[in-house]
Amino acid sequence: MDLLQVAHLKKYFATQKAVDDISFSISQGQIFGLLGPNGAGKTTLIRMITGIFYPDAGTITLDGAPFDPVNDIGKIGYMPEERGLYKKMKIGEQALYLAQLKGLRKKDAIESLKTWFAKLEMDSWWNKKVEDLSKGMQQKLQFVTTVLHQPKLIILDEPFSGLDPVNSNLIKDEIFNLAKSGSTIIFSTHRMEQVEEICDHIILVNKGQKILDGTVQGVKQEFKEHLYNITFASAPPQTEAAGLFDIKQTTANGLILQKHPEVSNNQVLSHFLAHGASIDSFNEILPTLNDIFIRKVEGTPLARQFQTIQD
Numbered sequence: 001m002d003l004l005q006v007a008h009l010k011k012y013f014a015t016q017k018a019v020d021d022i023s024f025s026i027s028q029g030q031i032f033g034l035l036g037p038n039g040a041g042k043t044t045l046i047r048m049i050t051g052i053f054y055p056d057a058g059t060i061t062l063d064g065a066p067f068d069p070v071n072d073i074g075k076i077g078y079m080p081e082e083r084g085l086y087k088k089m090k091i092g093e094q095a096l097y098l099a100q101l102k103g104l105r106k107k108d109a110i111e112s113l114k115t116w117f118a119k120l121e122m123d124s125w126w127n128k129k130v131e132d133l134s135k136g137m138q139q140k141l142q143f144v145t146t147v148l149h150q151p152k153l154i155i156l157d158e159p160f161s162g163l164d165p166v167n168s169n170l171i172k173d174e175i176f177n178l179a180k181s182g183s184t185i186i187f188s189t190h191r192m193e194q195v196e197e198i199c200d201h202i203i204l205v206n207k208g209q210k211i212l213d214g215t216v217q218g219v220k221q222e223f224k225e226h227l228y229n230i231t232f233a234s235a236p237p238q239t240e241a242a243g244l245f246d247i248k249q250t251t252a253n254g255l256i257l258q259k260h261p262e263v264s265n266n267q268v269l270s271h272f273l274a275h276g277a278s279i280d281s282f283n284e285i286l287p288t289l290n291d292i293f294i295r296k297v298e299g300t301p302l303a304r305q306f307q308t309i310q311d
């Protein structure tokens with residue numbers, strides 16, 4: 001079942017088509033990567049999905065009904081990139097206050113906070129002030145206040161920025177747990193290796209338009225270049241490619257080759273075996289999401305230029 005459907009969403013500012021007819025859907029329990037270069041339109045899209053901006057056109061369907069920015073607030077947890085905590089307020093009080101704003105009763109909020117504080121090793125923080133916390137510690141607190149009310153849709157903008165590897169793993173595990181227990185997660189970041197690790201499905205947005213949509217594996221398959229790494233027990237055999245592949249690189253104990261698309265793996269392996277080679281390994285080299293991102297966005301100016309909008 002789709003938890004969120006976005007159809008033909010548009011948001012135009014005076015000089016910018018920030019979001020220009022974007023559609024996508026996200027199934028319940030999915031971890032969904034919203035990717036794009038600076039100025040692509042990601043924040044504007046998120047602001048419409050969270051009810052901060054009204055769309056100029058298009059529809060948003062949340063949990064099977066038209067999105068209602070006022071009454072659906074409890075269904076969404078949003079951790080924006082610019083964090084918004086009150087510096088002078090005590091951490092426990094602040095978390096409690098934010099939880100109650102999202103509709104939790106005080107008793108339930110305290111119980112849930114205690115569980116989360118224990119899970120993320122924050123037990124001793126309750127009476128400290130936000131200003132006493134490091135950037136990474138504030139990040140953890142913000143994460144807890146985002147997910148505390150068990151929202152159906154959790155939107156995380158760069159959730160790992162400022163976190164050390166141990167704390168990143170802690171939060172990553174919790175993201176997986178939340179998805180496993182049925183929450184749907186939108187994850188926005190510029191860090192492609194995290195997307196490969198975490199997301200099931202991605203879209204890539206550029207200049208307000210969606211330019212890629214698919215599963216991480218599907219997208220990698222779509223952009224594959226039929227490159228393979230083959231290694232041998234001894235030096236690579238001196239053999240011609242015989243119209244089966246091109247040799248792209250010779251490595252210490254093998255070759256990187258580009259197979260002609262119609263040629264099967266068996267044909268390549270048989271070719272080497274016929275030349276007396278002893279094969280150690282044969283692996284396809286798929287492009288990284290980083291390569292794909294750069295390939296799709298390359299050629300567009302680094303900074304989005306301002307437009308004159310007629311319609």
Ligand SMILES: Nc1ncnc2c1ncn2[C@@H]1O[C@H](COP(=O)(O)OP(=O)(O)OP(=O)(O)O)[C@@H](O)[C@H]1O
Pocket residue numbers: 013014015016017018036037038039040041042043044045304
């Ligand atoms: N309130 C606004 N008024 C006018 N233009 C805006 C406003 N908000 C965003 N824009 C423009 O809309 C475009 C998309 O901006 P947006 O913040 O959505 O991008 P982004 O993908 O989130 O970028 P980043 O990765 O840098 O955060 C930009 O060209 C920006 O100048």
